[in-house]
Amino acid sequence: MTTLRSYSAQFWSGVVFLLLVLIGLAVAGVKTYDWLQDEQRMPVQVVDFSGDYKHVDVVRLERLIRKSQPGSFFSLDVNEVYQLVEAQPWIYRASVRKQWPNKLKIYLVEQTPVAQWNDDMLLNPYGETFNARAEGLKLPKLFGPGGSEKTALEGFHAMHSLLATMGIGIRELSLSERFAWQVQLNNDVQLNLGRKEFIDRLQRFVDIYPLLAKQPKQVRYVDLRYDTGLAVGWIDETENNNKEES
Structure with a gap:
């Protein structure tokens, strides 16, 4: 009987001890978690930007990141930072990673503007639009219906290559709803090329323009x-005469 009571006491003592250990571990875990979340103890001290960029305001971008991620190095969500960075107008691609013990490394690939699109967007080399300001950028203006960005840009490149042999550039290019081409050259000449065989028609202009340029008008x-x-x-x-006076 004594032995049974002794075993019972030992069992419950072990259970109590185990519960105390588990409670202690839980309390320690909560305190450790709180400590790791405390920005004052483990702050992100450095946001390191790298890459080739000219238009990205990294000072402003760092402020946005710190405002959206006010916690510690451990609580910082890399995926959320990545989404925030790639949502910026001038960012084409980005990579984000943490570096122990207090650094956030961000590599930026900036958008490359090649043309203005419909006076309110910019086009990159892949015919993709992005919403950024074009002040100070001398870019050709392209116009067209929604969804025709790549077609317009491909047409622009083909025409530009042909006209470059004459030292003439394209100031504006318009693609109508029926996909008819109209071009304003940088010498103020306007070309109506229509819908079909526009490169062949442009070649016709290239062939005849030296004769037109010799005319008195x-x-x-x-x-x-x-x-x-x-x-x-x-x-x-x-x-x-009016042009000269103005």
């Missing part, structure tokens, strides 16, 4: 929407 527009030939509009002397 300045060319206003060249309409190439014909199977053969073209129509030319001229600027009269009155308009030239």
Whole structure:
């Protein structure tokens, strides 16, 4: 009987001891968690930006990151920082990682603007739009219906390559709802190329323009929407005089 009571006492003593240990571990875990979450004990001291960028304001971006992630190094959510960074207008791609003990490393790939799109967006080399300011950027202007960005950019590149042989650039390019092409050159000549075989029609302009440039009047527009030939509009002397006076 004594032995049974002794075993029972030992069993309950072990249970109580185990419970005390578990409670102690739980309390220690909570305190450790609170300690790790405490920004004052383990702050993110350095946000290290790298990459090739000119338009990204990294000072502003760091403020946004710290505002969205006010906790410690351990509580910082890398995925949330990544989403925040890639949501910025001038960021094309980014990578984010922590570096022990107090650093956040961010590598940036900046958007490369190649054209303005519909006066309110910019285009990157892949025909993708992004919403950023274009002040100080000398970019050609492209216009077209939604979804035609890549088509317009591909057409621009093809035309630019052909016109570059003459030292002429494209100021504006417009693609209509019916996908007809109209181009404003940097010498103020407007080209109407229509919908079909626009590169062949542009080649026709390239072939004939040296003769047009020798004429006493300045060319206003060249309409190439014909199977053969073209129509030319001229600027009269009155308009030239007005331009010179202004």
